[in-house]
Amino acid sequence: MSIIDTHSHIYGLEFKEDINEVVARAKEAGIRHILLPNIDTTSINPMLSLYKSDPTYFSPMMGLHPTEVGDDYVKVLDDMELLLAEEGNPYVAVGEVGLDFYWDQTKRDEQMDAFERQIGWAKRWNLPLSIHARSAHQELVQLMERHRSAHLTGVFHCFGGTREEAEELLSFDGFVLGIGGVLTYKKSVLADVLQYVPLSRVVIETDSPYLAPVPYRGKRNESAYACEILKKMADIYGMTTECISEETNENVKRVFHVS
Numbered sequence: 001m002s003i004i005d006t007h008s009h010i011y012g013l014e015f016k017e018d019i020n021e022v023v024a025r026a027k028e029a030g031i032r033h034i035l036l037p038n039i040d041t042t043s044i045n046p047m048l049s050l051y052k053s054d055p056t057y058f059s060p061m062m063g064l065h066p067t068e069v070g071d072d073y074v075k076v077l078d079d080m081e082l083l084l085a086e087e088g089n090p091y092v093a094v095g096e097v098g099l100d101f102y103w104d105q106t107k108r109d110e111q112m113d114a115f116e117r118q119i120g121w122a123k124r125w126n127l128p129l130s131i132h133a134r135s136a137h138q139e140l141v142q143l144m145e146r147h148r149s150a151h152l153t154g155v156f157h158c159f160g161g162t163r164e165e166a167e168e169l170l171s172f173d174g175f176v177l178g179i180g181g182v183l184t185y186k187k188s189v190l191a192d193v194l195q196y197v198p199l200s201r202v203v204i205e206t207d208s209p210y211l212a213p214v215p216y217r218g219k220r221n222e223s224a225y226a227c228e229i230l231k232k233m234a235d236i237y238g239m240t241t242e243c244i245s246e247e248t249n250e251n252v253k254r255v256f257h258v259s
Contacts (some may be wrong), residue, residue, distance in 0.1 A: 002032040004252045005223040007205035011050040014209040029224035037096035040068040061095040095130025102135040129154030178205040181213035
């Protein structure tokens with residue numbers, strides 16, 4: 001059994017004291033590869049440092065998280081675009097990008113503009129998108145609709161919505177749903193929704209250090225805990241964990257071109 005964690009922030013300060021142990025536990029648990037989405041300008045160096053510690057095990061992304069879109073977002077995006085334009089850069093996706101209107105809508109227009117510009121990067125460099133959307137489903141779909149003909153690919157990260165929302169998102173052919181620890185929560189409807197989602201359209205993620213699965217809920221999440229998500233998916237699809245991991249890993253290879 002081996003799992004690719006498609007979304008993990010284990011380069012963050014939450015792991016500063018024990019990152020070597022965290023990586024060792026991930027490898028011991030059967031996590032074969034970890035994708036690292038960027039957040040803002042301050043996260044780039046820590047992310048790249050972890051990537052360089054084992055380039056065969058980690059794959060970094062480049063993007064500006066929607067909650068980090070501030071007054072200087074145009075300058076930040078300019079700088080990030082230069083990094084993506086560098087020949088031989090290590091970035092496998094544009095992420096973590098998207099829309100988040102949960103806490104604050106004062107930067108709504110700026111978020112929309114930043115997301116649209118980063119979609120442009122995905123088109124320009126033929127990269128998949130790692131998309132974050134919170135309290136912004138309809139806005140996300142409407143914006144994505146404008147780019148449907150571009151045949152974009154990627155993952156709708158941290159999906160936890162309804163069957164209808166899943167169907168809307170999966171109408172974008174090149175995309176999959178990122179399934180994380182929420183799947184294991186008692187009150188989550190995600191287990192019911194997944195019964196209507198083909199296994200070929202999902203990937204596994206942890207979103208470490210957030211959203212730890214049961215039985216670690218409330219604690220710091222880490223990539224090793226992806227095993228709990230895998231076990232729950234095996235129950236839902238009525239398949240072995242080996243079959244689930246094999247198929248979801250193939251989905252990762254198809255979308256992100258990593259192995």
